[in-house]
Every structure is written in C-alpha cells, then in structure tokens.
Amino acid sequence: MLSDEMSTEKGNETPVFRPSQSVMKPGAHLANPAPLAMGGFATTLLSVSLAMMNFRDVYTQTIFMGDLCFVAGIGMLISAQWEMVRGNTFSYTVLSAFAFFYGGYGVIMIPALGIVDAYGGYTPEYHNALGFFVLLWAVFNLFFLLASCALNLVYFLLFLTLELCLIFDAAGSFVLADGFTDKSANLMTVAGAFAFVSSLLGYYSVLHYLCEESLPFSVPMGDTSRAWKRWCKKPTREGSKGQEELV
Template sequence: MSGVKENETMGSKPVEAAMKPGAHLANPAPLALGGFATTLLSVSLAMMNFRGVFAQTIFIGDLCFVAGIGLLISAQWEMVRGNTFSYTVLSAYAFFYGGYGVIMIPALGIVDAYGGYTPEYHNALGFFVLLWAVFNLFFLLASCAVNIVYILLFLTLELCLCFDAASSFAMADGLVETSANLMTAAGAFAFVSSLLGYYCVFNGLCQEAVPFSIPMGDTSRVWKRWCKKTTSQNSKSEKDMA
C-alpha cells in the first residue's frame, strides 16, 4: 500500500506542474524587485540630499530602463505564470518609474511647459505622486494576505509617496524649509522600502540557489482564517435578522 501511494504521489507531481500555467518558466521576481529596489534606493539618497546630491536627473537611466522596462518585462512573465497580484504591481510600478523618469528629461520640455519650477508645476507633480499613493494603497491592502515583508514594503512606500506629494504642495505654497523636511522624510521611507525590496530579492534567490530560506512572515493562513470567521459571522447575522 505504501509503495502504491508513493508512486501515485511521485506520478502526480509532473501532472500538477504541467497543469500550472508557466510552471516551466524561471521566477522573474528577483530581477524585478532588484530593479525596483536599486532605483528606489538611488532616488531616496537624492531625496535625503545625501552627499549634497539633490537633482535626480542622473537616475533617468534607472527610472526608464532598469525599473521601467525591467519591471514591465518581468510583469509579462508573472502574467504567464498566473500571478495576478505580481503582474499588477510590477506593471504599475514600471509605468510609474518610467513616467517619473520622463518628467525629468530636459529635452521633452515638460518643466518648461509650466514656465519652470513654478507653483503650478509643483502642484501638478504633487497630484501625480498623490494619486499613485492612492493606487499603492490597494497593493498595501492586498499584501495583507501575502506576508509581513510585503506589508512593510508597501506601507513604507505609501508613506514615501504621501510625504513626497506633501513636499511638492508645500513647495508650491512657498514653504521651502517645510518642503525640504517633508522630502527628507519621504526619502527615509523610500530608503527603508528599498532595503525591504533587497530582502525580497534575497528570498527569491535563496529559493533557487541555496538550500535554505529566509523568513517572510507568511500571513495567508491568518488572513484566510479571519476572512472565514468574518464570513461566518455575517452569515449568522443575516440569518438572525431573517
């Protein structure tokens, strides 16, 4: 009996692997998260005015190519593998990074269209970043069903975007010192978020290259139990009302 069960189990693995979409493809997450983290870390240092660097123009290559194109290509792999959450996140931030990089390209004249760094420009940039903070909020909520590291990553990223938008609005109002302080805070949260991104890269590579794994703080079981409990309570309440 035990021999039959072992054969059935061993024989079922190739079938399951064949049925799973994109099971034969390599995991694109380490490359995507590496590009995400490297670009965010570079920008965060400028946001904190580290070593006197304030202008982010030098990072256009990272924003448009490493993060923009890199994340977009990786997202297609996640789509084939059937990972909706990863596909959505990577695609969204590929476009965000790429769009943010395009804004800073002098030859396109986007800043000149506002007459330079005017209050209108800073308000427009604030709206751009703030609405991405709204979009990121959905990723933060969805990450609650994944793991603690993802929750912290999207939480720090959310705070970064909010402080960044607030900095632009403060600059539009002429509050230069306040704007600088808010930008520093945004850079600090971006710095932490990038380190969490590198942690995720290490986790992804460990699964493939080394015989051990690092903890991510899986929350899927807790989330499922909570959802199940909430659903049962709602059903009971509806029956009592009926």
C-alpha cells in the same frame, strides 16, 4: 514534442512520428521573474531616496533617469509579462503599475521633452502638478497595500513604507508650491527615509527568492495568508449551527 513509433506495413517497419500525449503545464518550467523586478525596483528607489534625503549634497535626480526608465521601467515591465504567463495577477499588476510609474517619473525629468519648460520652469504650478502626480499614485498603491495583508509581512511593510513615502513626497511638492522651502525640504527628507526602508525590504525579497532558488536554506517572508484566512472566518449567527462563512 514528437514521439518515435514503429509501424509495420507489409513486413517492413517504418518510423512514424506522432504528437506526444504529454503536455507541459503553463508555467511549469518558467523561471521566476520576481528577483529581477524587485531588484530593479529596490535599486531605483534606493537611488532616488538618497537624493531625496540630500545624501552627500545630492539633490538633482537627473542622473537616475537610466534607472527610472530602463532598469525599473523596462525591466519591471518585461518581468510583469512573465508573471502574467505564470498566472500571478497581483504580481503582474504591481510590477506593471510601478514600471509605468518609474518610467513616467523619469520622462518628466528629461530636459529634451520640455515638460518642465511647459510650466515656465519650476513654478508653483509645476510643483502642484507634480504633487498631484505623486498623490494619485499613493491612492493606487493603497490597493496594493490592502491586498498585501493576505500575502506576507515583508510585502505589507514594503507597500506601507512606500505609501508613506508617496504621501510625504506629494505633501512636500504642495508645500513648496506655497513657498515654504524649508518645510518642503523636511517633508522630502521624511519621504526619502521611508523610501530607503522600502528599498531595503525590496532587497530582502530578492534575497528570499534567490535563496529559495539556489541555496539550501530560505529567508522567511513572514507568511500572513493563514492568519488572514482564520481572521476572515467567523461563525454565522443565522442558519444551521457549525457553518462558517467568509466575511
């Protein structure tokens, strides 16, 4: 910003433009990117969950590639960059990770890339490979689940149900590779049910952010940060009395 000041030189006043001393704090006037990201996350996950549960006889997920690659993939990735600008490490990591997960999952289903054909079709090898893909993301999501314990109850339940979804999804792929079609379908239905609940929690967080921004009331998220800090503190048995240390 520039400030307009007047200087006097030989009786004449001339304007002098100098840099203003006011400095905008990073993130002070930035919009919250979380509603868009969580909305894309929830919408895409809800669509996939309905197909996993074979709702209205829909099983093939190819129609959802637009949501997977663009709404969730690109949308969440863009939102993640602004979370980085705002200094939110957890949000940046989560949104970036699941943007790549959704995008990668969508890419697998694009017929033109020939990924399925590389395995000779939907062979046991393909289902085992897909099971590994999903299972390793379950491992990654486990870290988000642990970190969310110190944030709020909604995020904790969101990552918990998502973790169960990924585990049952991977198990369904492994069982299908072994030839147990009916058991695989049951596991996929359970995975879809957990994904459905996780998507509803995602929509709830969108409601929280939008109400916080534009409405005179807020929707509680179940803050657990204070309880977590109290739980993590315990009196030390060694050293001076009255001192406490973080475990």
